[in-house]
Amino acid sequence: MSHPGVPKTTDFPDPDPRIPFPHSTTRPRCQEEPGLFDYDYGQRNSNRKQTTERLTAARNACSGCPLVTDCLKWALANPKITRVGIWAATTHRDRQILRKRLVNRLGPDWIDVVAARDRARRDRAAAQRLNPLSVAQARVVALDQEINGPLPPHLPLTPEQQQHNVTQLANALMGSGRTREELAAIRTWARANGHKVADAGMVRKAILEAYDAAHQAPVRKAG
Numbered sequence: 001m002s003h004p005g006v007p008k009t010t011d012f013p014d015p016d017p018r019i020p021f022p023h024s025t026t027r028p029r030c031q032e033e034p035g036l037f038d039y040d041y042g043q044r045n046s047n048r049k050q051t052t053e054r055l056t057a058a059r060n061a062c063s064g065c066p067l068v069t070d071c072l073k074w075a076l077a078n079p080k081i082t083r084v085g086i087w088a089a090t091t092h093r094d095r096q097i098l099r100k101r102l103v104n105r106l107g108p109d110w111i112d113v114v115a116a117r118d119r120a121r122r123d124r125a126a127a128q129r130l131n132p133l134s135v136a137q138a139r140v141v142a143l144d145q146e147i148n149g150p151l152p153p154h155l156p157l158t159p160e161q162q163q164h165n166v167t168q169l170a171n172a173l174m175g176s177g178r179t180r181e182e183l184a185a186i187r188t189w190a191r192a193n194g195h196k197v198a199d200a201g202m203v204r205k206a207i208l209e210a211y212d213a214a215h216q217a218p219v220r221k222a223g
Contacts, residue, residue, distance in 0.1 A: 003139065008143040018115040019077040024069035036061065037086040062089035077111050186211045
């Protein structure tokens with residue numbers, strides 16, 4: 001969102017990559033009428049009434065812009081690039097005050113905090129588009145977060161946990177080559193011999209091995 005009177009972009013450092021620049025499929029008002037948003041600190045003293053009217057018009061335009069929230073975050077994260085001009089209905093002085101409040105509330109690394117929250121919000125939105133929740137489920141999730149706070153970050157599995165999962169998967173696949181009749185016979189034999197086994201689902205590897213051992217044909221002696 002460029003404004004007249006602002007030095008060339010080559011005079012500024014690169015923008016902070018943690019907060020993306022806002023984009024829209026339609027041109028915002030500040031690009032259609034950049035002169036409306038051209039304002040420098042102390043300019044109000046030159047023609048107070050005219051400047052006040054222009055500030056009000058610019059702020060009203062920003063208030064109705066769909067990019068206003070993202071525009072404000074970007075402007076606050078890039079103070080050297082946004083030294084002049086109206087950005088998201090704020091003047092340079094307004095933005096200085098807002099940055100101090102963010103530091104007091106979120107700490108000196110407030111940009112990292114805001115960026116992390118934005119990423120989490122985008123991830124949740126993407127997940128909801130793929131698997132949207134019902135109204136009742138959404139209420140339960142919102143209530144849980146309100147009471148218990150956000151979910152802890154996902155932690156990678158330890159090598160022991162990975163090996164445990166591989167073992168569990170291997171055990172589950174052990175009975176995949178048996179017919180339904182064979183599994184029914186195994187369950188009947190297991191119950192008769194004091195083993196606990198469910199009517200359906202996976203049969204434990206230990207029971208399968210015990211059944212195989214009990215039904216193994218005896219080896220005939222030679223001669």
